[in-house]
Amino acid sequence: MKQKPERFFFIINPIAGVRSKEDIPRKIKEVFSGSEKYYEIAFTKFKGHATELAQEAVNNNFDAVVAVGGDGTINEVATGLIGQTPALGIIPLGSGNGLARHLKVPIHIQNSIKYLLDSAPVSIDHCRLNNLPFFCTAGVGFDALIGKVFSEQKTRGFSTYLKTVITEYKSYKCETYKISLDGKEIEMEAFLLSFANASQYGNNVFIAPQASLQDGYIDVCMMHPFPSSSLLNLGFKLFTKKVNKFHYLDIIKAKNIEIERESSGPVHLDGEPVYMDSRLKISIVPNSLRVLSI
Numbered sequence: 001m002k003q004k005p006e007r008f009f010f011i012i013n014p015i016a017g018v019r020s021k022e023d024i025p026r027k028i029k030e031v032f033s034g035s036e037k038y039y040e041i042a043f044t045k046f047k048g049h050a051t052e053l054a055q056e057a058v059n060n061n062f063d064a065v066v067a068v069g070g071d072g073t074i075n076e077v078a079t080g081l082i083g084q085t086p087a088l089g090i091i092p093l094g095s096g097n098g099l100a101r102h103l104k105v106p107i108h109i110q111n112s113i114k115y116l117l118d119s120a121p122v123s124i125d126h127c128r129l130n131n132l133p134f135f136c137t138a139g140v141g142f143d144a145l146i147g148k149v150f151s152e153q154k155t156r157g158f159s160t161y162l163k164t165v166i167t168e169y170k171s172y173k174c175e176t177y178k179i180s181l182d183g184k185e186i187e188m189e190a191f192l193l194s195f196a197n198a199s200q201y202g203n204n205v206f207i208a209p210q211a212s213l214q215d216g217y218i219d220v221c222m223m224h225p226f227p228s229s230s231l232l233n234l235g236f237k238l239f240t241k242k243v244n245k246f247h248y249l250d251i252i253k254a255k256n257i258e259i260e261r262e263s264s265g266p267v268h269l270d271g272e273p274v275y276m277d278s279r280l281k282i283s284i285v286p287n288s289l290r291v292l293s294i
């Protein structure tokens, strides 16, 4: 039987998602008081702080470090846990919660806290883009633009996300990419290129329905330009795990990917925008992160 963690360290991002985080310590106390488990809680004070806190938790021999927030918070916490023994836990309080949803962590807060008590570590892969880690999805093209514009909005949450997508779609111009997938060369004009470790962006929008966190492969999703008359069909297929059947999308599994785009520009890593060079290298590191799962 796998060993359940005894010592938990919670890292709360106060600005993730739309919900206040003030009552989270009380909710953790309510659920954990019936157990013998030890825990500590910290709130992040700035972007990047969660990685420092996670590294301290590793040094202080915690068994589990729980990211309380969305995929950006998970990215920061998990970065401090790569190759380490303590496992990542999640209380999903972000806007999209892609990795939590893939792992079937309950979205209801109390249930996600109870889930931590019942779960044990399993190993998953993580991916790197120009050596920066990501755990759920990364991408260039339209989804990178959305990551950038979304991060500049005053509000978060799904409705802000949807508004951003609709506004940006109207004026978006596709770029041409040279792509190498484990040595196989392709040149194509693309609406977006997504690199998926997990199956979804978040909010049950499945860009790579067949993706596995444990198969040692990245699902490379290459979307060709498509007519606006196909938008509804695309939306339907994204939400029903059928986008692999969308006429304008190719999905290929690969371990090492190289991209050359027309110019430098935004990419996103777990929804967080980063400005990068025109040349991108994406790779997978199998069995490199322990996560709490039932």
Ligand SMILES: Nc1ncnc2c1ncn2[C@@H]1O[C@H](COP(=O)(O)OP(=O)(O)OP(=O)(O)O)[C@@H](O)[C@H]1O
Pocket: 013, 014, 015, 016, 017, 018, 044, 045, 046, 047, 048, 049, 050, 069, 070, 071, 072, 073, 074, 076, 093, 094, 095, 096, 097, 098, 156, 157, 202, 270, 271, 272
């Ligand atoms: N104390 C803080 N002050 C400001 N920004 C922070 C703080 N702590 C973390 N951040 C940043 O908050 C951003 C948003 O966090 P996160 O991605 O978890 O929420 P989200 O975008 O609402 O959810 P999702 O990624 O699921 O869509 C991240 O870029 C993270 O670096």
